Amino acid sequence: MTGKQELKNYLIQEIENHKDELIDLCSQLIKIPSENPPGDSTEITTFIDQYLKNVGAETAWHEATDKMYNLVSTIGENKGGKHLIYCGHSDVVPTGDHTKWDFNPTSGEVVDGWLLGRGASDMKAGLGGIIFTFALLKKLNINLPGQLTLAIVPDEETGGEFGVPWLLERKIIQGDGCLIAEPSSRYNPTLGQKGSYWFKLKVYGEPGHGSLSPLAGNNAIINMINAINEIRKLWELDIDIPEEVMPLIERSKRYMREVEKDREPFQAVLDHVTVNIGKIQGGTKSNMIPESCEVEVDCRLPFGITQEEVTAFLHEKLNSLGIEYELTRFGFRSNANYTSDEEPICKAIVDNITHVTGHEAYGVMQWASSDARHFRNHHIPVLQYGPAYLPSIHGYNEKVKVEDIVRCCKVYIAAVIDYLYEQETM
Incomplete structure (x- = not known):
C-alpha cells in the first residue's frame, strides 16, 4: 500500500x-x-x-x-x-x-x-x-x-x-x-x-434512656444530622474554575444540552462539588439514646478545588459544631x-x-x-x-x-x- x-x-x-x-x-x-x-x-x-x-x-x-x-x-x-x-x-x-x-x-x-x-x-x-x-x-x-x-x-x-x-x-x-x-x-x-473524595464520618454521643431525651444524654444521630447539614455546604462553594479547562467544561455542558439531553438539568455538576450521603448507620434501639452514628459520603470534585482543601473545609465546619468525630478517607481518591x-x-x-x-x-x-x-x-x-x-x-x-x-x-x-x-x- x-x-x-x-x-x-x-x-x-x-x-x-x-x-x-x-x-x-x-x-x-x-x-x-x-x-x-x-x-x-x-x-x-x-x-x-x-x-x-x-x-x-x-x-x-x-x-x-x-x-x-x-x-x-x-x-x-x-x-x-x-x-x-x-x-x-x-x-x-x-x-x-x-x-x-x-x-x-x-x-x-x-x-x-x-x-x-x-x-x-x-x-x-x-x-x-x-x-x-x-x-x-x-x-x-x-x-x-x-x-x-x-x-x-x-x-x-x-x-x-x-x-x-x-x-x-x-x-x-x-x-x-x-x-x-x-x-x-x-x-x-x-x-x-472530576476528582473523587470518599470518606466515612463517625460521630459520637453519650447513651441514656430514650424517655429522657432530649434532656439527658448526647444524641449521636442528632449530632450527625447537624454534621450532614454542614457537609452538604460543599455544594454551595463558589469554585474558581481554571481558565485552561473552561473550553472543556463549556463543551461538556453543550454535550449535556444537545446529546444526552436528559442530563441538561445536571450541568452544574461540572463546576460544583457533588455530595452524596450514601450510607448511614447509628443507634441500638428506639428507647436508647444513640452513642454513635456513621455515614459514608461520596464527593466528586471539579477543577479548582483539591482534596486537601475539601479536608480543611470539612474539619473547619465539623469543629465548629463542638462534636466528637472521626473522619476517615476510603475508596477513590483523586483531584x-x-x-x-x-x-x-x-x-x-x-x-x-x-x-x-x-x-x-x-x-x-x-x-x-x-x-x-x-x-x-x-x-x-x-x-x-x-x-x-x-x-x-x-x-x-x-x-x-x-x-x-x-x-x-x-x-x-x-x-x-x-x-x-x-x-x-x-
Whole structure:
C-alpha cells in the first residue's frame, strides 16, 4: 500500500468484512462470568490469552493479588517510534437479582441488533473491540513503525488497585499515549474526569434512656444530622474554575444540552462539588439514646478545588459544631484531571470518529472518575472511547447496539495507524 489513508481504509473495511467475528468475540466475553466482587479473573483471562495466542501474539500474565490477573501483549517494532497503549478491564459489577432481568445476564445473545448481558456496555464490548483490533493487526502482519500494547486489567469496578496503577507503578506497561475502551457517547470521547473524595464520618454521643431525651444524654444521630447539614455546604462553594479547562467544561455542558439531553438539568455538576450521603448507620434501639452514628459520603470534585482543601473545609465546619468525630478517607481518591485535546492520541480518536461516521466529534468531561487518572499521574496522555447504551450501565437489562461496537472498532484500528504513522513516510 502506498499511503496511510489507503492503509486505514483497508483496515476499516477488514473490520466490516469480519464484523460477525467481532460480535462473536464480545458475546463470548459476556458469557464468561467475571463479577467483581469477588474479582476472580482466571477464566476470562485464560480465554483472552488463548485468543491472542491463536493469532501468534505473545502474552504475559501478571497476578497482582489472588486470582486477579493482568494480561499484557505488545506488537510492532521498537525502533524509536511511538508506543500506544490500548487498555480495558475484564471485570463487571454483580448482576444482582436475576428475576429483574428480561434475559439471562450472561447470555451474550444478539437480539434485534442489540448485544445483551452484564458487561455489554461496561465494558466487554469495548474490551472485545480493542482485543479484535490488536489481533487483526497481528494476523494481517501490519508493519507498525512503533508499538501497540494491549493491557487487560482485572480490578476496575472496585477501585482499580490491582489493575492499571499496579502495572504502571511496576513499569510493566509504558507508552506515549493511551486509549481506554470505557463506555462513552457515540461521537464524544471522554478527555477528563472530576476528582473523587470518599470518606466515612463517625460521630459520637453519650447513651441514656430514650424517655429522657432530649434532656439527658448526647444524641449521636442528632449530632450527625447537624454534621450532614454542614457537609452538604460543599455544594454551595463558589469554585474558581481554571481558565485552561473552561473550553472543556463549556463543551461538556453543550454535550449535556444537545446529546444526552436528559442530563441538561445536571450541568452544574461540572463546576460544583457533588455530595452524596450514601450510607448511614447509628443507634441500638428506639428507647436508647444513640452513642454513635456513621455515614459514608461520596464527593466528586471539579477543577479548582483539591482534596486537601475539601479536608480543611470539612474539619473547619465539623469543629465548629463542638462534636466528637472521626473522619476517615476510603475508596477513590483523586483531584480533577484531563488530557488536552491537542494531544496526538486525542486527535487520532476524535479525527477518526469523524472519518468513520462523517459526524462532528469532540471530547467532553466526565462527571465521575476512572482509571484514566492513573495514566495521567504517570504523564501518559489518555482518553476514553467505547460502545455503550449509557442508560443500561450497572443496571438491569444491560445492552449495547451491535452497530456501535463495529463503529468503535473501526475507529480503534484507524487511530492506531494515524497515531503510530504520524511522522512516518509510507
